[in-house]
Amino acid sequence: MQIGRFQPPSRQIVVYGQPAGTALTQILKDFWATQAVLVTNTSLARPGGLADKVAAELGDACVRRVDGLAANSPRADVVRVADALRSRGIEAVVALGGGSVVETVKAARICLTNNVGDAADLDRLKRSTTAASPRPYLISIPTTLSAAEYTQYAGITDERTGVKDAFHHPDLAADAVILDPEATTATPDALWFSTGLRALDHAVETWCSPVRAPYADATALHAARMLARALSRTKAEPGDLAARLDCQIGAWMSIQGATIGISHGASHGIGHGLSAVTGMSHGITSCIMLPHVLRYNAAVNADRQAVLAEAMGRPGMPLAEVIAALVAEFGLPSRLRDAGVREEQLDAVADAALASPRVKANARPVAGKAEMMGILQAAW
Structure with missing residues (x-):
């Protein structure tokens, strides 16, 4: 006989099969978000690339972009994204790319709400059991199949050691995920x-x-x-x-x-x-x-x-x-x-x-x- 206890995973919207632009517009309305930061890697940020298309769909709501995120989610990138999210009025962040991009953004949100000031200060969140909930809203548009956008943890590389540390929070998963197959064709x-x-x-x-x-x-x-x-x-x-x-x-x-x-x-x-x-x-x-x-x-x-x-x-x-x-x-x-x-x-x-x-x-x-x-x- 099976014995267990089921607790559903974090509440999350997953939109699948719709064009990313259409879904993104609706999700921003659902979240009452009017100012967003777009975060992506170098390859997707090339002129005329997918990041430009997503930024165009965001229109005036895209108040800032952070490009050039590195593989394996280094702490330096986490701090860079957290700094961008500190701008006044930011209500959402859009993570465009694979696992490294969304892991970086997940960690940046928890850094923002827990006043992490630099890369070394991230050590504090490894030990904390009372970390404040991550903000702002995270909307993920994945271009790979890593599935990092669904989990309540983020793997972040400590450049001092080369080791990937796991940062946990029950609300760390993306608030919304947009599965648009067209967004994967350049992968x-x-x-x-x-x-x-x-x-x-x-x-x-x-x-x-x-x-x-x-x-x-x-x-x-x-x-x-x-x-x-x-x-x-x-x-x-x-x-x-x-x-x-x-x-x-x-x-x-x-x-x-x-x-x-x-x-x-x-x-x-x-x-x-x-x-x-x-x-x-x-x-x-x-x-x-x-x-x-x-x-x-x-x-x-x-x-x-x-x-x-x-x-x-x-x-x-x-x-x-x-x-x-x-x-x-x-x-x-x-x-x-x-x-x-x-x-x-x-x-x-x-x-x-x-x-x-x-x-x-x-x-x-x-x-x-x-x-x-x-x-x-x-x-x-």
Whole structure:
């Protein structure tokens, strides 16, 4: 008999299938917001690019832009965005881009309302349990499949150490998310497919978690089913907007377990260690590590893995091989050495991974450093 307690994730508006401009205009009206800051990265801010189009849709409501946000959400960018939000009368911020952009903006909002003055002062929020709620309203227009806009935490890189720290608040997720497949058409293939594999990793590790909840199981299974098919459709026909929207909806569903407290496992935990030591993106860490973690875990959850493989259209095939086949189909790295990791770095990666709560939550316990090195050596 199942025993549990369900608490719905943060209240959030998700608009899907509408043009971003149409949805954005309506959401600003819903929020009674008349002044907004537009935040994006360098590639989307090029002349005539997507940021210019969104700024034009905002019209006079766009009172300031912050461009040039870096990958992996460094603290310096968080402070830069927080400073922009301090302008008088700002009622909303629009985050345009992938996970790094929205994570930066999420953290900037909590910095603003808690009077964080500089990058070092962010340390205070890591320890605080009484942080004030983030403001202003956050509207996210994602261009990748990272799903960072749905979570109540932000991963921010401390430039002093290279480590990504997690900042939590129950209201940290975006207030509104606009899923416009047209906004993803300029996303480079490698980024689109690697973040798609990251979303699959969310779904797989939620489904395979030893801690289960009906809501998490249902959304993870649906996400895996959608993503496995829709990603391949976008590979065959990049302009298929219906398939791109299915990918976006699949990414949305993939992370729902995490929003109610279901922990991911060793693929995510090792991925965080790899990012800290080597700078590898989380999408690529999922491409490489998820098949190896699934093989390691098969001793304790092969039955659960088989259900996912069938849902993804490959009944009878080991789930690790289903994922590996998708990685190969999309032309992504499948070995750590192919992603630039040196063998002498594995020891430091193992130490960082073993400290991760997600490794500790893995379906099959990783007994110690020798077992962790075995997983990493197989992936190298």
